[in-house]
Amino acid sequence: MRSDVKDVIRAEEGEIYDVELDVNILRANERLAEENRKMLRKYGVRAIDVMGSIGSGKTSLIEKMIVTLKDRYRIAVFKGDLTTTIDAEMIAKHGVESVPINTGKECHLDANLVSKALRRVDLSRFDLLFIENVGNLICPAEFPLGSEKRIVVVSVTEGPYMVIKHPFIFMNADIVAVNKIDLAEAMGVDVNKLKRDVRSINPKSVPVPTNCRSGEGVSEVVKALGL
Amino acid sequence: MHEYSMTTQIVENVLKEAERHEAKRVVEVHLIMGNLTFLNPEQVRFWYKVLTKGTVMEKSRLRIEMKEGSIKCRRCGYEGNFSYEDDPLYHVPIPTLLCPRCRNIVEIVEGKECTIKNVKMVV
Numbered sequence: 001m002r003s004d005v006k007d008v009i010r011a012e013e014g015e016i017y018d019v020e021l022d023v024n025i026l027r028a029n030e031r032l033a034e035e036n037r038k039m040l041r042k043y044g045v046r047a048i049d050v051m052g053s054i055g056s057g058k059t060s061l062i063e064k065m066i067v068t069l070k071d072r073y074r075i076a077v078f079k080g081d082l083t084t085t086i087d088a089e090m091i092a093k094h095g096v097e098s099v100p101i102n103t104g105k106e107c108h109l110d111a112n113l114v115s116k117a118l119r120r121v122d123l124s125r126f127d128l129l130f131i132e133n134v135g136n137l138i139c140p141a142e143f144p145l146g147s148e149k150r151i152v153v154v155s156v157t158e159g160p161y162m163v164i165k166h167p168f169i170f171m172n173a174d175i176v177a178v179n180k181i182d183l184a185e186a187m188g189v190d191v192n193k194l195k196r197d198v199r200s201i202n203p204k205s206v207p208v209p210t211n212c213r214s215g216e217g218v219s220e221v222v223k224a225l226g227l
Numbered sequence: 228m229h230e231y232s233m234t235t236q237i238v239e240n241v242l243k244e245a246e247r248h249e250a251k252r253v254v255e256v257h258l259i260m261g262n263l264t265f266l267n268p269e270q271v272r273f274w275y276k277v278l279t280k281g282t283v284m285e286k287s288r289l290r291i292e293m294k295e296g297s298i299k300c301r302r303c304g305y306e307g308n309f310s311y312e313d314d315p316l317y318h319v320p321i322p323t324l325l326c327p328r329c330r331n332i333v334e335i336v337e338g339k340e341c342t343i344k345n346v347k348m349v350v
Contacts, residue, residue, distance in 0.1 A: 014349055017250070019347075019348065021344065022344060025233060025240070027340075142265060167323075171335075201321060201323055201324065203324065
């Protein structure tokens, strides 16, 4: 950068400096996410993002996965929500450490909030961390948190266009749980079409039909996560 | 979305730089915004005007250059604008990570940035 050369040569009064900054504002979150990733790796903790629409079944999926995995992993959950601790309490009843992250008026979790939560727990006590994001199919896509894998949960009760209307979050998804399949017929929604929509946007993404109330499909999600 | 917090950061960064150079006033800020960020340039302009009031940035020109999203395929080397597939059922172009040439998965190389490129100021 030539700005230090400009500092030596004195400018005349009223002269216009053209200062090249090249500062990407969005990089700040990415850098923090990388720091989070390093910290998690240092303690051997596998972190999984769980994103999805409001009411799609994120908490239910996490609960069902906890039941399956708690004998093999020491699990913690970060739960991002606007103000309540209801879901965090629901998860805590499984005997799993749960940290509620109140996002205030923000509509997504960011790497900064996750970083604060990571510092608040003793990471040496865990090897698996679920980070549940705020119900939102738009904003979380822009804010990586430092996790190893990302799950997006949608449900048939949101209608047939949910996937194609929000392509960018699916581009970031390793696994997509298509939940509430028991209601697909009542909704007139074709689960296979939703799976194909996911694959058209991101062929690397694995769509898994689930019913998080009964537990159907949860073991496939767990397998797809490599757990 | 998030135009307010994004513009706040833009203004903070420019003010810091202006202070470093002891600028009397800022004339122009050149911003490059990728198409794949969910930022609406009109809202950014609105917040820019609000947030620069009473500062050395007041009445400065905000030049927003939009950048198209671009992708690169590691397998066949294809580089180009973001790819869209036409869904025969919905007749809607759906953005895709599929390489239009070899159907491998591409990576997004441009379009996700919000960069303050340069700032013109009067010292």
